[in-house]
Amino acid sequence: MVRVVVDVMPKPEILDPQGKAVAGALARLGVEGVASVRQGKRFEIEVEVAEGASVDERTAEVERMAATLLANPVIEDYRVSVLADAAGRTHGTDGTDGTDA
């Protein structure tokens, strides 16, 4: 089993009214120095990896899932990263909380 994370963010050129609303609320909370907020989505997907199968193959499938359903490439960018495999080893660039697998 591997845990794969898909981070989805609105493209930089797309107006993000929700992020703007959060930034406004932070200012009302008295937080200073928040230049901007962008709001996105994070999907944590547990993928079964059959004996002898490669993690990369399964990750490629998550990539396909991200491009067809999880994100709309017209308005959103996405990033796929493998958090940790069953042995707790971290992969990819986003391994900060991989040890809890």
Added chain:
Amino acid sequence: MRVGVVTFPGSLDDVDAQRACRLAGHDVLALWHGEPSLAGVDAVVLPGGFSYGDYLRCGAISRFSPVMGAVVDAARDGMPVLGICNGFQILCESHLLPGALVRNHHQRFVCRDQRLRIDNATTPWTASYEQGQEVVVPLKNGEGSYVADAATLDELEAEGRVVARYVGADPNGSLRAIAGVTNAAGNVVGLMPHPEHAVEDLCGPGTDGLGFFTSLTALAAAL
């Protein structure tokens, strides 16, 4: 003509769309999202609402419902398809129409009678109007801001594929005031405002919306 109106879980305006089609003189068949067939209809309406609760993104999950496979195939073969509001979002998610619909720039739901200008009166859904005619129909959406990259917008403009534009104050932040677009072939139309709520004098702002539904026969008669 025989018009199918699809009901998804969470559709709200399917019965209004059916009624509008009947008032326009069509036979109406209710289509169910779970059936992979269009039962021989001549045209399809995807109605407004909040299909699948707008989970993930508006229209993103509906796109993969069994009926949409049949709608996409029929649309590619030239069948007239009209998506209203949530239906427009589904057509964009299905890649039958370019661009996407995102949250209104002012972050609030908008519900008002909206003036539109018909900028393309040649489609099977707008042929009853005059080019440039202004109509008033209800607009009600939370995620109705039409966006696409500049190249796509320029292409839509150059090919006359902007079907309707908002007139007056900007209701939702749509780029170039776009309220509706059509595909390259001209048979698929997506429209954020709701013509099906403006087909009788008793309720709504008038009967300006009826033309969207009579256009099917107007175009057939002109051929």
